[in-house]
Amino acid sequence: MKFSEEKLRLFAAPLSETEDQKCKNAIGMVRDALKDIGFTDDGKTIEKLYADTYSYSLEMRNATKNRKVKLFVKGSYANNTNVRTESDVDIAVVLESTFKVKYRPNINDAKYGFSNSTDNVMTFKDDVEDALRKKFGSDVERKNKSIKIHGNTYRVDADAVPCMRHRDYSNDYNSDPNNFIGGIFIRSDDGQTIINYPEQHIRNGREKNNQTNTYYKKMVRIIKKMRYIMQDENYESANNVSSFGLESLLWNLPNGVFTKYTIYRYAFGEITEYLWKNSHMLPFYKEANGIKPLCESTIDVEKYTRFIKDLYNFYEYDI
Incomplete structure (x- = not known):
């Protein structure tokens, strides 16, 4: 099939500035829902991970449950490579206070001063779903790996992905708790476990x-x-x-x-x-x-x- 220069330039063009606001609004939707179950953003504003991306981000905490979370837009919207404006905005809802780890051989939690937690990613997903349902009612649908918020005339479609921070300490030789490669750990409802690296x-x-x-x-x-x-x-x-x-x-x-x-x-x-x-x-x-x-x-x-x-x-x- 033959393509003209004009057609390819049309294909190559980034989405409009309205998509920028769409991403920011999607983060705001999840933020507002989490606030209703005890999370606070401590007055912080939603900011971009990088100035020239659409990956908005916000950190929140829940003192009662001793949880810290990070919200950020990921996927094609975050990378400004989306070519279909009807696509959902993907939002990572990352539990930071409890995490999965990967160590070098013969290294364990004690080496880093970590202790086991009763919190887990599935309980966290249940809580995020509960928050979204309280906020958006029947427009919320639980999926295998995410929780979908169906849009309407004033709200965008969004997929919230509740997950847990994954810390890979394989290249750390100083027992430094901050020296890790950070990914996200997802456990789907059907039992799959996935580790991805959207920030990288x-x-x-x-x-x-x-x-x-x-x-x-x-x-x-x-x-x-x-x-x-x-x-x-x-x-x-x-x-x-x-x-x-x-x-x-x-x-x-x-x-x-x-x-x-x-x-x-x-x-x-x-x-x-x-x-x-x-x-x-x-x-x-x-x-x-x-x-x-x-x-x-x-x-x-x-x-x-x-x-x-x-x-x-x-x-x-x-x-």
């Missing part, structure tokens, strides 16, 4: 974008849009990769691939050609957080290889 994702994407004269996120928006178009054209491979996966895929590419051309149709052509010629590198690629592998199995490698091949053959540009 936001930071790395921002750095990559600055290093490529903002072409990284432009090309991410284009490839996400291409995936949706390929789905409409019945390309099965487009159903087997995720938007986050494609954002991560491009994060692994050398900066020079993004900056070789300023014309969008040539720049994206350079992306597709590089991916096609270097698909053998897929087993070595990381997620955009720089920590987890993009492909955890040979099946994942095959899925991305097929998508890259189909994209390479699908994409053409008008001269």
Whole structure:
């Protein structure tokens, strides 16, 4: 399918400033609900993790239950790579005062002065759900990994993800409680446990974008849009990769691939050609957080290889 420069520029454009307010409002919704069950923000305002992102954040505490939490916008809105304005705003609701840990061999809690807690992530999820239901009533729906707040004419759709801080001390050799890699630990209702690194994702994407004269996120928006178009054209491979996966895929590419051309149709052509010629590198690629592998199995490698091949053959540009 042929794409004009005008069409690609449309695909590459970031969402409007109204999306910025949408993210801030979503944080405010969760904040107000938590206040109704005893949390306080101590008068702090909602601020961005980074000035040039939409990832708003706020810390709160509940003295009665001795809980500290951090709220922040994550996902495509936080990274300003969203291409569908109807998408939900994802909000991490992170329990910081109780956390999961990973140590080096033969290291335990006592080495760091930690003690066991009766608090846990599922109890926390129940409490967050209760707070949201008290605030928004029947518009709240519990999902496997999140709690959805259905929007209306004056409120945005949002997915609150109750989780617990994950602290990885594998590279700490001084028993320093503050020297950890911080992720989030999610336990789904069906028993799955997931560890993700959304804050590193936001930071790395921002750095990559600055290093490529903002072409990284432009090309991410284009490839996400291409995936949706390929789905409409019945390309099965487009159903087997995720938007986050494609954002991560491009994060692994050398900066020079993004900056070789300023014309969008040539720049994206350079992306597709590089991916096609270097698909053998897929087993070595990381997620955009720089920590987890993009492909955890040979099946994942095959899925991305097929998508890259189909994209390479699908994409053409008008001269």
